Amino acid sequence: PVREALSLLTSEGLFVAKPNCGVTVAPPAPEAVRELVLPIRRTIEVYALKQVFDGLTDDDFRYWDDVLFRMERACRAREWQELPQLDLAFHRYLLERADSPDLLAIWQTIVSRMRAHFSDTVRAHADRDDLSRLHAHHAELVQAFKAGPKAAAVAA
Secondary structure (H helix, E strand, C coil), X not given: CHHHHHHHHHHCCCEEEECCCEEEECCCCCHHHHHHHHHHHHHHHHHHHHHHHHHCCHHHHHHHHHHHHHHHHXXXXXXXXXXXXXXXXXXXXXXXXXXXXXHHHHHHHXXXXXXXXXXXXXXXXXXXXXXXXXXXXXXXXXXXXXXCCHHHHHHC
């Protein structure tokens, strides 16, 4: 089981396997990779939104409202370490809602490779007393999803 877990985490980009040397934590993605990967992530999430938009329910909005509540609480308490996980939970839900295991797997691989970047970004906002922008951005997304129309939600 441990070998399988390490293999999975290596395939997700969190670890690097070296023949006859074991596994080590992967270094952060270089800036050039981030410039490529972030637009791909956005494209995948927009595609998922288009797939599920017409079927969004009150349960979906309750889930996102709960994540927003926890984000706001973390921002007020300056618990910046929780924010990357909440950000990922917010977006992952959209992918899970699209009910496409292949799409989720592609997204998860991309997100795994960018984990350090997310943490660095949130830490930079924390250093500038600017955490509330992350919450506000996600609240604007939920409002756009609620208000519609689909084109406006996609643009958001």
